[in-house]
Amino acid sequence: MVDSRTGQRFPVELPIRIHLWDSATEQAGTTANVSASGVFLRADPTQEARWRPGSVVEFDITLPASVIRAPQDVQIHCRGRVVRVEKLEDENHKEGVACVIDKYEFVRNG
Numbered sequence: 001m002v003d004s005r006t007g008q009r010f011p012v013e014l015p016i017r018i019h020l021w022d023s024a025t026e027q028a029g030t031t032a033n034v035s036a037s038g039v040f041l042r043a044d045p046t047q048e049a050r051w052r053p054g055s056v057v058e059f060d061i062t063l064p065a066s067v068i069r070a071p072q073d074v075q076i077h078c079r080g081r082v083v084r085v086e087k088l089e090d091e092n093h094k095e096g097v098a099c100v101i102d103k104y105e106f107v108r109n110g
Helices: none
Strands: 015-020 026-034 038-043 056-063 074-087 095-107
Touching: 015 038, 026 056, 038 074, 056 095
Parallel strands: none
Antiparallel strands: 015 026, 015 056, 026 038, 038 095, 056 074, 074 095
């Protein structure tokens, strides 16, 4: 299998809230790794929010200052698409969801 990912991936576990455009609900999850072009996360599958390749998603990630070596945390609002969904054997019925980031913006507080 060819790995088509680009950019350096950072193995960071962060809480994340995801909104699927074809669902009225938000889904909680945890990132497994993050890069400038994508994110791989772990989330519980639900009947309301089904992960499908091609689904449009929006999510917010707060990068801790200690991880990015910055003076303060950085919040990023992202819009992207689900590119892969896989069942995680080592998790309690969680799914692994790979998302490409199509657009992002830094959220300014204050």
